[in-house]
Amino acid sequence: MGVAGSGKTTVAELLAARLKVPYAEADEFHPPANIAKMSAGHPLTDEDRWPWLRAIAQWIKEQAAAGGGVVTCSALKRSYRDLLREGTTEVWFVHLAGTHELLADRIGHRKGHFMPAALLDSQFADLQPLAPDEPGVTLDVALSPEELVEAAVASLT
Template sequence: MNTPHVVVVMGVAGTGKTTIGPLLAARLGVPYAEGDDFHPQANIAKMSAGTPLTDEDRLPWLDAIGEWAHGRAGLGGVVSCSALKRSYRDRLRAAAPGVVFVHLTGDRALIEDRMSHRQGHFMPTALLDSQFATLQPLAADEAGVGVDVAGGPEEITERAAHALRELPEPVQ
């Protein structure tokens, strides 16, 4: 993959989307957008209270991310977004055809440990089970790569950048 794409860094809470996203954007030389910043306040309040979001709750958030990604088409960018369900990724692709996904994956115990050490984040570890229950990994027909989150941020970022370079160019 050599042309500038919009990359969605996806995965359950605690996989490091907010850490890896900016590092990957810097590596690719494109802007980064924090997916959490696109959430309406009502979503943040709901998650802070330990209540999982519904599909309906997520629609304005996904649409806002899709709009950002659409605006970056041909220019490239990296945005973090859990994108746990195929239908969410389909919605993002409908808004911004050509987006590719980096699915951060890892051992549940490692992810829970990392979540428990986060400071000031609204997503409690109690919602991790609902995240894993909702997760639909990338299907073979979806443009993207899976990247294990074991190791340090630079190592994970390098694996992601390498995997993206290996992706075939999409047919326009």
């Protein structure tokens, strides 16, 4: 989990390979209307997000029953994470956290992604970091992707 530019895709792909489990990119669960809205520079509302989050939660439930999986998702708010945990207790969040400046720079150098840098402010405004009673770990994206994977794996044990 984390805001745009935090490295969710890179870290999740490496983590899934390391754990030998399926991987899913949350962006692939968005309906076309959400992608069009974000591409036009408009932030999603909670109403836009609920169907997307339900689809991801269903994937998580299916993968938990089949032995596990890794999925990227911004999961910015506690209520979103609560929905993602519905149907299974086998959810562990890895919050990839970084400064606004670092993440804006990363987004500015990305190619071929629909999320414009202008929406980063709205994501930081919505972000509710993991609470102490939520299952997961917060990691600093200043670490390399490989170091983040190692830290994520270590947090699972």
